[in-house]
Amino acid sequence: MKHVITISREFGSGGREIGFRLASKLGIPFYDKDIISIAAEDNNMEESAFIEFDEVVEEIPEYVSGTPFSQIYQIPMSDQVFLMQSKVILQLAEKGPCVIVGRCADRILDDSFNLFLYADMKKRVERMLALEKGTDAAKMEERIREADRKRKDYYQYYTGSMWGRAQNYHLCLDSGKVGLDGCMKAIDVYLEFYR
């Protein structure tokens, strides 16, 4: 595999595990959103955020520029974090093939192989309850919906494109119908032909 593999996924669909298995199988590094967040923080966050701020300072809206507000106009922290994480993703991709989960990596990178994993709610609740004992199904469903809503909003806000729109990915798989083993096998075969 000469490409970076990006994984987008509905909460509870097993997308992260698919990513981990793919990385192990292919012998390439695995980065999930936590690793990317930590890397962005370690990566001299404040200095870099300032540089980014410098770069976009021209984009102060006209109604702010030239007024006293221009002194205090700043990029929201969430946007600064996104910019830093994007930079980390580009740096990781430059080092060579790897698996990156989440963080809109499919839109940040130009030539990545993009996967989207999902499953119906029932299957995802079952899977999560098996992993985390002691929660009831209704609470778990609520948590899944909330996590998905956040991912959807995040993707939409930072990419302007729709999370889960098939054409944003090369292969989209319902893991509920075939399990993670079935997904792995289908991805394997697709990758054999991927040029």
Place this chain on the structure above:
Amino acid sequence: MKHVITISREFGSGGREIGFRLASKLGIPFYDKDIISIAAEDNNMEESAFIEFDEVVEEIPEYVSGTPFSQIYQIPMSDQVFLMQSKVILQLAEKGPCVIVGRCADRILDDSFNLFLYADMKKRVERMLALEKGTDAAKMEERIREADRKRKDYYQYYTGSMWGRAQNYHLCLDSGKVGLDGCMKAIDVYLEFYR
């Protein structure tokens, strides 16, 4: 295969051909949108359309009902055609496993296996130009965009859901990156695990 297979596809992605190949391989009937349209027309269209009209006559909007307009209020012909085609799709599915291309069959049927095929514009233009000599690339791209726009609007109007939303299908494949052979192999493997 004990399920009906539905194929949704971007124009030029080869989805119809994938459907045809799947039907041949599995030895099950293949129905594309033309076959369904003809079946709907043959199927005593006028009488059945009238029955459908009867069924939904209560849905005359309040501002029409009780006014002289209620006499002339009718379901638009396009909606009557959709209802007839849906009925044909349900009838075909009842007979047993088959492949159905287009016509929102993925939303009309309850327990179908749903595929979505797509590819980037460059690949689709290339594919269509190889099939239909004598058209130039710019005209072909225009035709592809127009066909996709119609499919998108049709799906959105009749299902209320988004055409190409990955979660509406079990497996979505970019055929441009792996060719139709690659798609067939990946679908094969996915189906082996499909329960």
